[in-house]
Amino acid sequence: MKDISFLNPEFLWLLAVIPALIAWQIWQRQQLQAPLKISSLKGFAGTSSFLPKLKPVLFVFRLLAIALIIVGMARPRKVDISSKTKTTKGVDIVLAIDVSGSMLARDLKPNRLDALKKVASEFVKERPNDRIGLVLYASEAYTKMPVTSDKEAVEKALSEVKFDRQLQDGTGIGMGLSTAVNRLKDSKAKSKIVILLTDGVNNAGFIEPETASDIAKEFGIKVYTIGLGTNGMAESPYAYAPNGLLLYKMAQVEIDEKLMKSIARKTGGKYFRATSNSKLKSIYDAINKLETTEIQELKFYDYDEQFRPLILIAFGLLVAEILLRKTVFRSFI
Known part of the structure; x- marks a missing residue:
């Protein structure tokens, strides 16, 4: 019944007359039965018949027919609903990630870079209708993954991000931003x-x-900036041991928040500071909510009318009642 709906459900209120008809039938039957007193029943021996006991079946036929007609008037029908979604306003997003040596600092667990990769991967999964690209930068920058709708490819690219000294160490924020802007400047998306x-x-x-942010503004690209690192000191890498492992020491966390705020403000974005794993996740969640994709959902309804079998059964019951009343039960009151 979960797939059944009624076009005119108000007719179902008429089913309330069924109990009234039953009560009327009982009362009328009692009125038609008059008491008859006789001294003996011997003269009626062997004349008993089961037909009078079956006569109430005629009334049941009529009640069922009435109920079926009422339900048929309510127009029961099966509904098969199919839907199709269409993205009407897509968003093209580029994640520009700092991969300098300081991203191995352990103020986030297990370190800044791995914490970011986990959160960014979840962010990608939550944007199924958008195109996403990946830019990595240190002193230089390069495109790890061009803007694409292939989320599996983006997630794979994210999982491969690591500090491997392919780029000269340093932090070229302008290089990273300009490379990201270059990936989006020709995009036809409604939002970049x-x-x-x-x-x-x-x-x-x-x-x-500042130059990179001016270019972003010119192309209508909004930049959300994130400063990653605790306030104060953090366990940061500073050299390699003879065995090739990194050596760590406590170092002051320095983030140019003034610059990051300026970039965000100039391009219509927003600046965030992530001082912990949970704070980093909440920042990406906030951006996810700020930049929504408008999706149009089209639903198609296929109705299969079910009233015809009910009406046919009701007609059959009425015909059966009339025939039985005119033939088998003709001599009975």
Whole structure:
């Protein structure tokens, strides 16, 4: 019954007359039965018949016919609903991630880079209708994954992000932002977003962050900036041991928040500071809610009318009642 709906459910209220008809039948039957006193029943021996006991079946036929007609008037029908979604306003997003050596600091667990990869991967999964790209930068920048709707490819690219000294160490915020802007400038999407993350200050690259943000603004690209790192000191790498493992020491966390706020404000974005794993996740959740994709859902309804069998059964019951009343039960009151 979960797939059954009624076009005219108000007719179902007429089923309330069924109990009234039953009560009327009982009362009328009692009125038609008059008492007859006789001295003996011997003269009626062997004349008993089961037909009078079956006569109430005629009334049951009529009640069922009436009930079926009422339900038929309510127009029961099976509904098969299919839906199709269509993205009407897509969002193109580039994640610009700092992969300098300081991203291995352990103030986030297990370190800043791994914490970011986990949160960013969840963010990608929650944007099924958008295209996402990935830019990595240190003193230089390069595109790890161009803007694509293939989320599995983006997640795989994210999982492969690591500090491997392919890029000269340093923090070229302008380089990272300009590379991300270059991936989006020709996009036809309704909304173009860069999520720029760093844990330091701009100290490398030949493109100034202010210049990159001016270019982003010119192309209508909104930049959300994230400063990653605790307030104060953090256990940070500073050199390699003879066995190739990193050596750590406590170092002051330095993030150019003034610059990051300026970039966000100029492009219409927002600046966030992530000082813990949970704070980093809440920031990506906030951005996810700020940048929504408009989706149009089209539903198609296929109705299969069910009233015809009910009416046919009701007609059959009425015909059966009339025939039985005119033939088998004709001599009975």
